Amino acid sequence: MDRGSNQVSPREDDERKHELEGYLRSGQHTHVEEANDPEPPADDDIVLDAGGPVPPPGEDRERARSAAEADALRLELSRHLERSTFPADRQSLLSTLEAHHAPEQALEAVRQLPDGKTYGDVTEAVRALGGAPSG
Numbered sequence: 001m002d003r004g005s006n007q008v009s010p011r012e013d014d015e016r017k018h019e020l021e022g023y024l025r026s027g028q029h030t031h032v033e034e035a036n037d038p039e040p041p042a043d044d045d046i047v048l049d050a051g052g053p054v055p056p057p058g059e060d061r062e063r064a065r066s067a068a069e070a071d072a073l074r075l076e077l078s079r080h081l082e083r084s085t086f087p088a089d090r091q092s093l094l095s096t097l098e099a100h101h102a103p104e105q106a107l108e109a110v111r112q113l114p115d116g117k118t119y120g121d122v123t124e125a126v127r128a129l130g131g132a133p134s135g
Contacts, residue, residue, distance in 0.1 A: 074126045076106050087118045093125065 008016070080102040081093065088096070090113040097107055112129060119125040 026102050070126050071127075071131070073106070073109055076103070077110070077122045077125065080106060081122060086122075087120050089118050092116050093119070 077097075079098040080097050082096075085092065085096050088112060092108065093110050093113070097110060109129060110125070113119075113125060113129060117128065119128065
């Protein structure tokens with residue numbers, strides 16, 4: 001069997017062929033190190049409160065829950081509002097959210113903003129709604 005200009009031995013050539021066989025059949029990498037990529041969350045994953053699996057009791061629980069809701073709203077608004085949108089009033093925020101097909105929950109929250117006020121960023125708008133984002 002003539003190997004031409006192959007620079008590896010026939011044994012090493014067979015080893016490399018064996019290593020690539022799984023990759024060629026599956027179309028994805030077969031090495032363990034590359035299998036450590038994080039998976040996206042599933043649709044049926046359990047959502048935990050901000051206080052962890054067992055929220056702190058009493059007033060701390062409500063504070064943690066409202067901070068988590070404010071953070072969730074801020075993140076949802078940030079997904080649909082660009083930096084160039086700000087400074088903006090309630091009507092311009094609504095029109096931008098509608099243009100970006102934002103969910104109804106985000107639109108409803110912005111509809112509750114006081115009219116006639118200008119907001120410098122998403123965090124200011126969430127604070128105007130009574131939310132105090134953490135961080």
